[in-house]
Amino acid sequence: MGSVVSTFVIQGLHGLAYGMLLFLVASGLTLVFGMMNVLNIAHVSFYMLGAYFSYQMLNMVGNFWVGLVVCPILVGILGILLERFLLRRVHAGGHVQEFVIGFGILFVVNESVKWIWGTADLPVPIPQALSGSVMIMGIVYPTYRLFILFFSLAVLGFLAYILMKTRLGITVRAAVSDRDMVSALGTNTPFVFMLVMGIGSWLAGLAGVIAGPFINTYPGMALDILVDCFVVTVSGGLGSLLGAVVASFIIGELSSFGILFIPRFAIVFPFLFMAVVLIIKPSGLFGEKA
Amino acid sequence: MKRRNLSLAVGAILAVLAILFPYLLPKFQLRMLNEIIILTLFAMTWKMLLNEGGMFSFGHAAYFGLGAYGSVLGWIHIKGLSFMSGVLLGGLLAGLVGLILGAFLVRMSGTYFALLTFAFNQLIWAIAWKWRDVTGGDDGLGKFPKPDLLGISMKDPANFYYVSVIIIGICLFICWYFIKTPLGNVVMSIKSNEERAKFIGFNVNASKMIFLTILGFFAGISGALFAQFQEFISTTTIDMGMSTNVLFMAFIGGIGYFWGPVIGSGIFVYLSEYLSSFTDRWEFFFGLIFVSIVIFAPQGLMGIIRTKK
Numbered sequence: 001m002g003s004v005v006s007t008f009v010i011q012g013l014h015g016l017a018y019g020m021l022l023f024l025v026a027s028g029l030t031l032v033f034g035m036m037n038v039l040n041i042a043h044v045s046f047y048m049l050g051a052y053f054s055y056q057m058l059n060m061v062g063n064f065w066v067g068l069v070v071c072p073i074l075v076g077i078l079g080i081l082l083e084r085f086l087l088r089r090v091h092a093g094g095h096v097q098e099f100v101i102g103f104g105i106l107f108v109v110n111e112s113v114k115w116i117w118g119t120a121d122l123p124v125p126i127p128q129a130l131s132g133s134v135m136i137m138g139i140v141y142p143t144y145r146l147f148i149l150f151f152s153l154a155v156l157g158f159l160a161y162i163l164m165k166t167r168l169g170i171t172v173r174a175a176v177s178d179r180d181m182v183s184a185l186g187t188n189t190p191f192v193f194m195l196v197m198g199i200g201s202w203l204a205g206l207a208g209v210i211a212g213p214f215i216n217t218y219p220g221m222a223l224d225i226l227v228d229c230f231v232v233t234v235s236g237g238l239g240s241l242l243g244a245v246v247a248s249f250i251i252g253e254l255s256s257f258g259i260l261f262i263p264r265f266a267i268v269f270p271f272l273f274m275a276v277v278l279i280i281k282p283s284g285l286f287g288e289k290a
Numbered sequence: 291m292k293r294r295n296l297s298l299a300v301g302a303i304l305a306v307l308a309i310l311f312p313y314l315l316p317k318f319q320l321r322m323l324n325e326i327i328i329l330t331l332f333a334m335t336w337k338m339l340l341n342e343g344g345m346f347s348f349g350h351a352a353y354f355g356l357g358a359y360g361s362v363l364g365w366i367h368i369k370g371l372s373f374m375s376g377v378l379l380g381g382l383l384a385g386l387v388g389l390i391l392g393a394f395l396v397r398m399s400g401t402y403f404a405l406l407t408f409a410f411n412q413l414i415w416a417i418a419w420k421w422r423d424v425t426g427g428d429d430g431l432g433k434f435p436k437p438d439l440l441g442i443s444m445k446d447p448a449n450f451y452y453v454s455v456i457i458i459g460i461c462l463f464i465c466w467y468f469i470k471t472p473l474g475n476v477v478m479s480i481k482s483n484e485e486r487a488k489f490i491g492f493n494v495n496a497s498k499m500i501f502l503t504i505l506g507f508f509a510g511i512s513g514a515l516f517a518q519f520q521e522f523i524s525t526t527t528i529d530m531g532m533s534t535n536v537l538f539m540a541f542i543g544g545i546g547y548f549w550g551p552v553i554g555s556g557i558f559v560y561l562s563e564y565l566s567s568f569t570d571r572w573e574f575f576f577g578l579i580f581v582s583i584v585i586f587a588p589q590g591l592m593g594i595i596r597t598k599k
Binding site: 086112234265275 | 397537
């Protein structure tokens with residue numbers, strides 16, 4: 001009996017770790033959508049860039065922690081540039097054009113990465129301090145995954161604090177519910193958009209850096225997470241941070257336990273989940289407007 | 291009158307050229323032309339969904355791929371299934387799925403519509419990928435029969451070219467004609483103002499569902515022909531990449547114009563052929579083109595041509 005329970009716990013933890021990673025990427029996507037009504041597909045390319053920057057940084061500096069601080073900031077700056085020089089120009093054209101341009105950028109980044117770093121998987125070693133493992137219910141569990149869990153929880157807390165307690169957070173929440181009104185009240189909304197875009201990309205970059213040692217760095221990683229990320233943001237409700245948290249957990253656990261029970265069709269579950277949620281509640285679990 | 295004469299003349303020249311192409315063009319050029327013609331119908335259905343119906347689909351490959359898989363499985367498992375019946379079978383399967391999915395899709399709008407189409411596409415793709423016993427998974431299905439049509443061998447590229455020109459031509463004509471019908475007008479009125487269309491008394495959801503079914507059917511026909519064209523199908527006919535391709539084709543040509551998908555699929559096929567022959571990173575250029583089209587020519591190449599006039 002004991003081994004069954006511990007398998008469940010391990011698999012559950014594993015799903016949780018992946019869910020947290022998903023959350024880091026999806027939260028940026030959903031924040032940006034909530035504010036700007038843009039489903040920024042290029043978002044996942046920031047995740048990939050985060051991972052590759054971190055690989056590069058590791059080779060140059062040799063310290064994972066430096067990369068963890070510096071790379072997401074670089075990615076965040078890229079996000080701000082993208083908003084300022086590309087997305088803003090096509091915003092008037094409606095969501096179709098924004099969707100398409102996001103795709104174009106994803107293509108460009110994807111291929112540039114292959115050009116610069118090659119097509120092979122790049123191994124990123126787990127940092128020394130976290131390379132060990134701990135015993136959970138009699139089973140050895142890698143410390144790094146626990147680190148992902150706690151680190152993401154910390155980021156989640158930080159995000160919640162910013163959104164709920166700071167002036168920027170109040171502005172963002174107000175802009176999500178009524179952008180024009182906030183603008184009319186004298187807030188420089190384009191600037192806030194830029195900031196949100198920066199924070200969103202920073203989160204994606206952060207996810208990329210910590211994903212490196214967890215699932216390797218490879219050219220397909222952006223497209224791989226894009227799909228799961230879509231599922232999370234949509235089923236959670238576009239623009240809802242709480243929805244992103246809940247849906248990330250569900251998708252993480254679904255993939256994790258799906259592989260345990262029905263390995264062959266595990267890949268179907270997230271899409272099935274998304275389709276069912278959308279059919280029952282078109283705006284997603286916690287979304288308001290459909 | 292003058293414009294009409296001009297377009298008639300252009301049409302006549304094109305028709306003569308279309309008949310002569312198998313004699314004029316080298317084999318691989320004819321093959322590419324054939325691919326363009328088949329993909330044009332696919333791009334047209336996507337373009338109509340967006341431009342006439344106001345629905346942005348990000349899962350259009352589902353219909354294309356279902357058409358391909360449906361017809362191929364028919365040719366493999368039904369003994370003596372004729373060429374046309376196979377193509378129709380593919381189209382009908384795609385249309386049927388279009389109807390079923392349409393029932394859920396019509397309640398969505400904007401980004402949510404796009405994302406639900408995406409979810410359905412992924413669902414169908416995942417099934418096609420994992421249901422190996424039937425679909426062959428990512429090994430795909432090859433070596434299926436290529437039946438003759440009315441005693442004419444389809445194995446000859448020229449014959450196959452003529453047949454696809456005729457089938458696609460008829461389908462394109464029906465698509466064009468559909469917009470002129472009362473139902474087509476209802477669909478367009480829904481796009482411009484759904485509330486008003488509802489208020490006047492049109493059954494908005496039913497109209498949209500019929501529209502989705504018809505477009506699904508034609509996308510399926512295109513997929514079935516594509517399967518016979520390639521003589522091989524795999525999950526690439528049904529995956530996200532195919533959904534992106536159709537977006538590219540329709541966008542580069544210009545979604546506001548009837549000829550947009552024609553030009554778009556032409557450019558798509560030629561570009562992917564030539565770019566991939568000199569660089570592995572051809573998708574990089576596709577991305578660049580995507581970005582520049584959206585920024586500099588949101589109405590596509592047709593938009594550029596039209597505004598110059």
